[in-house]
Amino acid sequence: MKSPAGLLLSAIxxxxxxxxxxxxQLYLQIRKQILSGKMQGGVRLPSTRxxxxELALSRITILNAFDQLIAEGFLASRTGAGTYVGNEWERRGTADEEQQRQPPRLSDxxxxxxxxxxxxxxxxxYTDWDPATPTSFLPSHSSYDAFPLAVWRRLMNRHLLKPTKAMLGYGELQGLQALRVAIAEYVFDARGIDCSAEQVVIVSGAQQAFNLLxxxxxxxQDSVWMExxxxxxxxxxLQAQGAQVIPLRIDEQGIDLRQGLAECPDARLVFTTPSRQHPLGVTMSYARRQALIDWAAQYQSWIIEDDCDSEFRYSGRLLPAxxxxxxxxxxxxxxxxxKVLFPSLRLGYVxxxxxxxxxxCTLRAVMDRSPPTLLQATTADFMREGHFLGHIRRMRALYQARQQAxxxxxxxxxxxxxxxxxxxxxxxxxAWLPPTLDDDAIARELARHNIHTYALSDYCLEHALPPALLIGFAGTPESQAQERVEALARALSQMGYLQQAT
Ligand SMILES: Cc1ncc(COP(=O)(O)O)c(C=O)c1O
Incomplete structure (x- = not known):
């Protein structure tokens, strides 16, 4: 007669x-039987001989499997008494019970x-668009194909080949001094901002800045004006901090300050995108800017100015920040x-x-530390050595041509x-749609055809606008504009929309 363990082992x-x-294979199968409770603690195993x-295996193979099982506590061996199933795993229960002990899913x-x-x-x-999908018109994706990777690699290698202690350590909490100096110079020239490097803090993208602020x-319960x-x-x-959002409509001069003053004059903060209202594109007028600053000074309120892509202006006047x-x-x-380099860099500044x-900075130290020094140092060199401005100039011309095509x-x-x-x-x-259509439904249906856009209504809170799609042009090379729009037209036609339009 075989021992209980012998019977089970012969099923291997x-x-x-x-x-x-x-x-x-032997290790995995014995372990599974112990974990499922089929081999109980204390049961003696047949000898290796x-x-x-029985299994037509060399004794070395069996000893190797046993050694690992003994090391992990699944088996125990006593000199002269053979090898036993260890007791540590005895009360693990059956496979079904195991299943029931799975942590609950979030939906539960x-x-x-x-x-x-x-x-x-x-x-x-939080799912991202697949860059391999050729027909994506997502607005926030830039022209990755035109990024000067060779230059970037060279600058990065410079730091990688001679890593300093600072490169591997926590780094300066405010961000790398060299990068902060380069940013202070850049915003002075490009945005009219006169600040010291001490006022610049490097963050892991603008989104981190919004959360920290x-x-x-x-x-x-503080009130916040939002566009x-x-x-x-x-x-x-900002809502996650418990703020009450006061949605203000956008007119031809930007955020409607009069509505804010009428509804909630003492808001604690306003979030605004003056150089290119996101997503409508309006530039905030000079008068509206002055009025906003006067209001903030009167009520001791804060203004968060999100200036995420002011570099890409093709016509009209770029007002100072x-x-x-x-x-x-x-x-x-x-x-x-x-926008101006690439999003996975995760570098922004306040x-x-x-x-x-x-x-x-104190809050930043609690929430996070400074972003990777290597990336900050590479970005600083990219700016200091003239590549940054050249890249912006090239991208501006490229995006303008891409938009036109x-x-x-x-x-x-x-x-x-x-x-x-x-x-x-x-x-x-x-791209404004016929007024009776639902932009959100269209964007979702297009996504099922692998064509990615955003619906304007997703950005709206209280002030409904006619239906429209946001169509990003930066990621579509001129030579591919025709075929990508053909794919878009094909999808809309299959969805039955083009018949309605004509
Ligand atoms: C209006 C606006 N501000 C800021 C950002 C930048 O975010 P981050 O720097 O976190 O990538 C984006 C990104 O898409 C944006 O659309």
Whole structure:
């Protein structure tokens, strides 16, 4: 008669053609039987000699499997008494019980198990677009094909080949001094901002700045003016701090200050995109800028100026940053390298009024540390050695040409369906749809055809606008504009929309 363990072991099936070594197959199968409870603690195993005969394996193979099982506590061996199933794993239960002990999935959790603030993040999509998809018109994606990778690699290697201690350590909390100096010089020339490197703090992208600023400046229930339509991720970051959002409509001069003054004059903070209103593209007028600063000074409110892609202006006047007009130290400027270099770099910067430097840095030390020094040093060299401005100039010309090519194709192929507004600045245009259509449904259906756009209504809170799609042009080479718009037209036709339009 075989022992219980012997019976089970004779059920072991080895695949001699497999690339998994035989000792490992044996190890895995014995372990599985112990974990599932089929081999109970204390049960004695047949001798290695018997097993070697039954399983037609060398004793070395069996000893190798046993050694690992003994090391992990699945088996125990006593000199002269043989090898036993260890007791440590005895009460592990059956496979079914194991299954029941799986941690619950998030969908099984009730909201009460999560913090109140977590409800703001529900429904936020974190899946990214696949860069291999050729028909994506997502607005925030730039021209990765035109990035000067050879230069970047050379600059990065310079630091990699001679790493300093600073390169491997935590780095300066405010960010690398060389990068802060380069940014202070750049914003002075390009945006009229007169600040010292001490006022510049490097962050992991603008989004981190919005979260940190919300944490630093807002109390629960504080009112915040937000542009409507406006930047979704920034709104959620501020709402997550318990802020009450007051959505202000956009007119031809930018955010409607009169509405804010009428509804909630003492808002604690306003979030705005003056150089290119996101997503509509309006430039905030000079008068509106002055009025906003005067209001902030009167109520001691803060202005967060998101200036994410002011580099890409093709026509019209680029006004200096709001920060540059502020004599009352109410404006906090947020810039990013996501658009002008590439988003996975995760480098952005905040330019702070003097009084906020120390509290902002203290908070940053708690939430995170400075971004990778290697990337900051490479970016600093890229700026200092003239590549940055050259890259911006080239990208500006490239994006302008790309917008023109895409607009031509959209008008030629889909002119009866879309009403296109080319833009003076930024990386996306607005394609207005026939007024009865649902832009959100269309964007979702297009995504199922592997064509990615955003619906304008997703950006709107209270002030509904006619339906439209945001169509990014920066990622579409001129030579591919025709075929990509053909794919878009084909999808719309299959979805039955083009018949409705004609
Ligand atoms: C309006 C706006 N601001 C800022 C950002 C930049 O975010 P980050 O620097 O975190 O990549 C984006 C990114 O898409 C944006 O659309």
């Amino acid at each position: 099936e080895l695949d001699r053609a497999s690339t998994i070594p035989l000792y490992r 018997t097993l070697s005969q 959790l009730s909201q009460s198990m999560l913090s109140l603030r977590s409800r703001h993040f529900r429904g936020v999509s 919300g944490m630093l400046l807002l109390n629960p 409507d339509p406006g930047h979704i991720a920034a709104r959620i970051a 709001l920060y540059a007009m502020d004599r009352m130290a109410r404006v906090i400027y947020v810039g990013t390298f996501s 330019i702070l009024p003097q009084a906020l430097i120390e509290p902002f 895409l607009v031509e194709q959209l008008q030629r192929q889909l002119g009866g369906f879309f009403n296109i507004t080319p833009v003076d600045a930024g990386m996306h245009l607005i």
